Amino acid sequence: MTAALALGDDALVLSHRLGEWAGHAPVLEEEVALANIALDLLGQARVLLSLVGDEDELAYLREERAFRNVQLVEQPNGDFAHTIARQLYFSTYQRLLYEQLATGESPFAGLAAKAVKEVAYHQDHAERWTLRLGDGTAESHERMQRGVVALWRFTGELFQPVEGVEIDWRSLNSGWLESVTAVLQQATLTVPAGPQFGAWTAGAGRQGIHTEPFGRMIAEMQHLHRSHPGASW
Amino acid sequence: MTAVTADQTAQAGAGRPEGADEALEAAFDRAVAADERIEPRDWMPDAYRASLVRQMAQHAHSEIIGMQPEANWISRAPSLRRKAILMAKVQDEAGHGLYLYSAAETLGTGREELLDKLHAGRQRYSSIFNYPTLTWADVGAIGWLVDGAAITNQVPLCRCSYGPYARAMVRICKEESFHQRQGYELLLTLSRGTPAQHEMAQDAVNRWWWPSLMMFGPPDDASAHSAQSMAWKIKRHSNDELRQRFVDICVPQAEALGLTLPDPDLRWNEERGQHDFGAIDWQEFQEVLKGNGPCNEQRLTQRRRAHEEGSWVRDAAVAYAEKHTAVRNGEATA
Numbered sequence: 001m002t003a004a005l006a007l008g009d010d011a012l013v014l015s016h017r018l019g020e021w022a023g024h025a026p027v028l029e030e031e032v033a034l035a036n037i038a039l040d041l042l043g044q045a046r047v048l049l050s051l052v053g054d055e056d057e058l059a060y061l062r063e064e065r066a067f068r069n070v071q072l073v074e075q076p077n078g079d080f081a082h083t084i085a086r087q088l089y090f091s092t093y094q095r096l097l098y099e100q101l102a103t104g105e106s107p108f109a110g111l112a113a114k115a116v117k118e119v120a121y122h123q124d125h126a127e128r129w130t131l132r133l134g135d136g137t138a139e140s141h142e143r144m145q146r147g148v149v150a151l152w153r154f155t156g157e158l159f160q161p162v163e164g165v166e167i168d169w170r171s172l173n174s175g176w177l178e179s180v181t182a183v184l185q186q187a188t189l190t191v192p193a194g195p196q197f198g199a200w201t202a203g204a205g206r207q208g209i210h211t212e213p214f215g216r217m218i219a220e221m222q223h224l225h226r227s228h229p230g231a232s233w
Numbered sequence: 234m235t236a237v238t239a240d241q242t243a244q245a246g247a248g249r250p251e252g253a254d255e256a257l258e259a260a261f262d263r264a265v266a267a268d269e270r271i272e273p274r275d276w277m278p279d280a281y282r283a284s285l286v287r288q289m290a291q292h293a294h295s296e297i298i299g300m301q302p303e304a305n306w307i308s309r310a311p312s313l314r315r316k317a318i319l320m321a322k323v324q325d326e327a328g329h330g331l332y333l334y335s336a337a338e339t340l341g342t343g344r345e346e347l348l349d350k351l352h353a354g355r356q357r358y359s360s361i362f363n364y365p366t367l368t369w370a371d372v373g374a375i376g377w378l379v380d381g382a383a384i385t386n387q388v389p390l391c392r393c394s395y396g397p398y399a400r401a402m403v404r405i406c407k408e409e410s411f412h413q414r415q416g417y418e419l420l421l422t423l424s425r426g427t428p429a430q431h432e433m434a435q436d437a438v439n440r441w442w443w444p445s446l447m448m449f450g451p452p453d454d455a456s457a458h459s460a461q462s463m464a465w466k467i468k469r470h471s472n473d474e475l476r477q478r479f480v481d482i483c484v485p486q487a488e489a490l491g492l493t494l495p496d497p498d499l500r501w502n503e504e505r506g507q508h509d510f511g512a513i514d515w516q517e518f519q520e521v522l523k524g525n526g527p528c529n530e531q532r533l534t535q536r537r538r539a540h541e542e543g544s545w546v547r548d549a550a551v552a553y554a555e556k557h558t559a560v561r562n563g564e565a566t567a
Contacts, residue, residue: 012313019307023301023304026539027547027550028344031327035320039324046313046314060312132553135556136550143545224309225312231426233311233422
């Protein structure tokens with residue numbers, strides 16, 4: 001159950017962040033694309049949370065400390081390059097994770113087999129934009145590099161084993177690094193040299209330790225539901 | 234590319250012998266009269282082209298501005314099911330914007346140019362989106378009433394004389410009717426929910442009813458573009474006809490919802506076989522149209538900001554494409 005909660009919260013929280021782009025995207029095609037990714041993730045979240053309990057109780061009535069998502073997905077959108085860096089890091093992780101889960105005998109095999117197709121598109125979307133922004137104009141290059149560096153310290157947490165997720169975490173980590181490095185290099189970007197963990201953030205999100213913006217995010221998300229206890233929507 | 238084609242057409246027109254335009258116009262009139270579709274490469278009067286561009290642009294702009302009041306509730310949607318429905322709906326609106334800008338492009342006017350006009354305040358979008366979404370029930374009221382009014386307006390456009398517009402409308406109307414049912418179902422759930430939810434639903438209907446009736450435009454005797462558009466079969470029913478049709482559809486639906494429509498003069502007229510309804514506040518309509526609605530400033534500011542803040546992204550995409558097309562071409566010749 002820890003596992004379903006961890007993977008479900010990742011999808012739920014990232015979906016919420018992507019939903020915040022609605023009406024603000026840089027071009028109409030990206031309104032469609034970002035909403036599409038957000039919808040895929042929300043669909044995954046609903047399946048995963050339903051394995052644990054009532055999806056709405058879990059999404060709307062848990063306190064901040066009870067969420068088990070990695071800190072990467074809760075990071076605010078920033079500019080489009082920042083969002084794309086977050087997408088690149090997370091979608092690469094999620095594709096490798098689901099690929100392994102889809103072939104194993106875990107309770108997530110069915111979900112993973114379906115989701116891996118969606119996530120392959122998310123990764124393709126992120127990689128294409130990383131290339132365009134990294135190798136586009138001087139300004140886009142600089143912004144993309146900033147996003148890649150700023151989020152780097154949240155990536156180590158992706159490879160902390162999650163109880164109940166029976167995969168080869170070491171190969172997930174090396175596969176991720178190989179894939180991300182190749183894309184960044186092709187995009188003429190520098191692979192960040194800093195640590196992949198902050199001072200005390202190793203596995204923090206999975207233990208319910210989040211960053212400050214997350215509290216405000218779920219306050220907004222939960223407000224209406226909590227204002228009408230017991231109501232149906 | 235389409236702009237070049239339009240220029241070429243104009244040049245060709247300038248070089249034509251006397252009387253050729255009359256023959257073309259007569260052929261166009263016959264095609265319209267016979268309910269044939271006019272296609273992008275067909276000759277058409279300049280005024281017909283301009284009128285279509287104006288209408289399609291306004292429609293496209295309405296789709297993308299209309300994303301804002303609903304997107305306002307995505308982050309607060311009270312259940313995951315509703316959140317998914319709302320996100321999908323807002324995404325559909327972006328998609329409708331894309332089809333409509335593409336359809337307008339077939340007349341030689343590109344998306345960039347139309348967006349510039351929107352941002353400069355030189356083209357309009359539907360005034361309904363200048364009203365705020367204050368509660369969750371507004372999402373339902375928009376679906377039921379605003380999408381309902383839009384469908385009443387748009388279903389006849391599926392038979393519009395201009396082919397690309399008519400075809401875009403077929404797809405859009407299917408999705409809109411889906412949205413309308415979802416909005417109705419949202420309101421029904423609220424109306425049958427707790428007293429606070431019921432009150433929220435009634436309040437939203439009270440606020441959205443009259444602006445929805447205004448969506449059909451000014452009364453027939455005061456509508457600037459109506460007569461010519463009807464003659465060209467861009468438009469097939471008058472504003473007042475469509476408004477009446479909408480009222481007649483809504484009355485039984487409101488009863489089924491257990492909600493009242495905020496009009497003391499609304500009653501069945503046995504003689505006419507239609508509902509009578511109260512006077513619309515055209516003063517308010519004109520004020521909102523002039524830019525003095527509750528959200529005109531906010532909507533346009535957000536649109537301009539998204540466009541301006543996105544300019545470096547669009548520039549990067551162009552620069553990347555140019556760079557890599559050049560590289561590929563270089564490789565091909567080497």
